Amino acid sequence: MEQLKKRMEVKNITKTFFGKKGYFTAIKEVSLDVYDGEFLVILGPGRCGKTVLLNIMSGLEEQTAGSIFYNGKEWKGLNPEIGMVFQKLALMPFKTVIENVELGLKFGGMEKEKRREIARYYIELVGLKGFEDYYPKQLSGGMQQRVGIARAYAVNPKLLIMDEPFGKLDAQTRYQMQEDLLKIWEKERRTVIFVTNNIEEACYLGDRIILLSDCPAKVKEVYPIDLPRPRDMVSKEFLDLRTIISDNTDLSI
Numbered sequence: 001m002e003q004l005k006k007r008m009e010v011k012n013i014t015k016t017f018f019g020k021k022g023y024f025t026a027i028k029e030v031s032l033d034v035y036d037g038e039f040l041v042i043l044g045p046g047r048c049g050k051t052v053l054l055n056i057m058s059g060l061e062e063q064t065a066g067s068i069f070y071n072g073k074e075w076k077g078l079n080p081e082i083g084m085v086f087q088k089l090a091l092m093p094f095k096t097v098i099e100n101v102e103l104g105l106k107f108g109g110m111e112k113e114k115r116r117e118i119a120r121y122y123i124e125l126v127g128l129k130g131f132e133d134y135y136p137k138q139l140s141g142g143m144q145q146r147v148g149i150a151r152a153y154a155v156n157p158k159l160l161i162m163d164e165p166f167g168k169l170d171a172q173t174r175y176q177m178q179e180d181l182l183k184i185w186e187k188e189r190r191t192v193i194f195v196t197n198n199i200e201e202a203c204y205l206g207d208r209i210i211l212l213s214d215c216p217a218k219v220k221e222v223y224p225i226d227l228p229r230p231r232d233m234v235s236k237e238f239l240d241l242r243t244i245i246s247d248n249t250d251l252s253i
């Protein structure tokens with residue numbers, strides 16, 4: 001059998017904050033692996049520490065204890081090979097769709113013509129062709145999420161981390177976005193870490209699901225999902241899996 005390459009190893013990560021009320025541990029001794037090319041879902045209840053964990057994995061925040069290994073080597077600080085779709089999207093309001101998407105490339109010093117070409121490619125890939133010159137406020141929530149995804153893909157990250165990207169969308173748009181995201185993932189074959197608190201979404205998207213406990217977040221269980229794609233959300237296998245995970249979940253998420 002083909003040996004899967006580990007892109008990232010998270011080893012015994014703990015994060016403790018010190019605030020007005022004293023020490024507060026958000027995540028506790030979390031260990032997990034991320035394999036090359038996989039669609040990994042991290043599933044956990046609200047406020048369990050998902051964003052804190054992602055920020056540590058991408059190097060935006062420092063852990064209190066434990067280590068991150070990237071391609072087999074210990075990694076500290078910001079990792080330029082990681083792209084993020086943030087929970088709070090933070091699109092630039094006075095920049096158009098195409099200007100938002102090419103921003104990272106501009107910072108990287110790429111010449112205008114080249115970065116426009118790349119931005120156009122990803123805008124089309126996320127289904128926003130024709131909206132290049134719109135401003136974020138002229139777009140729906142789902143369209144803004146698409147801009148965030150295009151922006152993250154445009155910088156060509158080896159690993160893409162998405163923090164509850166569809167959390168605020170209505171059910172219909174959410175299903176559409178899930179399908180479109182899988183199409184992009186199948187085409188681009190980038191390693192994706194997708195965070196959600198929605199069990200159905202996790203079962204629909206993931207090659208594996210890492211289930212976190214309530215705060216402080218610990219790894220409760222790892223579920224490999226071998227259901228064929230595209231998955232049928234009302235098939236018996238799908239509903240059985242959803243029930244198994246639901247029964248093992250700390251809160252009614």
Ligand SMILES: Nc1ncnc2c1ncn2[C@@H]1O[C@H](COP(=O)(O)OP(=O)(O)OP(=O)(O)O)[C@@H](O)[C@H]1O
Pocket residue numbers: 017018019024026044045046047048049050051052053087164197215
């Ligand atoms: N900089 C900080 N200082 C103190 N406490 C923090 C800090 N950042 C996060 N926390 C706390 O850590 C806990 C986990 O926060 P986190 O944002 O990771 O949750 P989450 O799982 O992403 O939640 P949600 O599903 O609502 O996005 C929360 O109780 C939060 O208040």
Ligand SMILES: [Mg+2]
Pocket residue numbers: 050051052087163164
């Ligand atoms: Mg969060």
